Amino acid sequence: MPYVWDFSAVTRNWTVLLSGLGGTIMLSLAGIALGILIGAGLAAMRLSGLRALKWPATAWIEFFRNTPPLVHFFWFFYGLPMAFGITLSSFGAALAALGIQSSAFFAEVFRGGIVSVERGQWEAGRALGMSRTRLFRRIILPQAARRMAAPFVERCFELVKTTTLAAALAHHELLYAAMVVVTETYRPLEVYTVVAILFLTVLFAASQVSEWLEARGRAMQGR
Numbered sequence: 001m002p003y004v005w006d007f008s009a010v011t012r013n014w015t016v017l018l019s020g021l022g023g024t025i026m027l028s029l030a031g032i033a034l035g036i037l038i039g040a041g042l043a044a045m046r047l048s049g050l051r052a053l054k055w056p057a058t059a060w061i062e063f064f065r066n067t068p069p070l071v072h073f074f075w076f077f078y079g080l081p082m083a084f085g086i087t088l089s090s091f092g093a094a095l096a097a098l099g100i101q102s103s104a105f106f107a108e109v110f111r112g113g114i115v116s117v118e119r120g121q122w123e124a125g126r127a128l129g130m131s132r133t134r135l136f137r138r139i140i141l142p143q144a145a146r147r148m149a150a151p152f153v154e155r156c157f158e159l160v161k162t163t164t165l166a167a168a169l170a171h172h173e174l175l176y177a178a179m180v181v182v183t184e185t186y187r188p189l190e191v192y193t194v195v196a197i198l199f200l201t202v203l204f205a206a207s208q209v210s211e212w213l214e215a216r217g218r219a220m221q222g223r
Helices: 008-012 014-047 051-065 069-084 090-115 119-127 132-169 174-185 188-221
Strands: none
Touching: 008 014, 008 174, 008 188, 014 051, 014 090, 014 132, 014 174, 014 188, 051 090, 069 090, 069 132, 090 132, 132 174, 132 188, 174 188
16 A cells, blocks of 8 residues: 655644754854864864874864764763763753864864965965965965865755754754654654755755855956
8 A cells, every 4th residue: 555645744843843943053053163163273283383282183183083973962961961070951962062073074174275275375475575374364265265165065064964963862953853743743754854855955055055155256256
């Protein structure tokens, strides 16, 4: 007997799903902001010639790039209270896990963009008498930003999708909201199909905005 699709379960609970989508967007934006902030510092440490800065940053990056994100979620939510007596809310634990884990990837995006700029650009700027700060801001950073744009956006998209792991902490984001609806309606196919469509819609719209901004940036630089 073929499956009979019935999306009335979704329409009756659309406010719950939209609330979960709002939670996902809020967690994503906060996680991206935290990841960028920490990642920029880590990139600067790795680019430093000081071993006392470079080695800890490298260890941080390698650890969080090569361990499962779900472990980080559980550690911040369950491990911190047990080990240090620090209790975080589900949002706080999810934000810490997302921000810290993504900082390792953002750091490599930033570092890779900067080191990809030819060494001759630095030497030419110094020959013109530019300070290191002005040289970085006026010459190196604009070129690096264009080269890191694609991997940066891809990392942001991965972070948005990783927010679904917050459902394991009972944080009210989109997947957790969907799980609540499924337990009440017993229509998992319809509910999770809509969840997939919502993620697709949000990320596709974000990708279009990103491409438009990138094209606009190239047009402005070409003037």
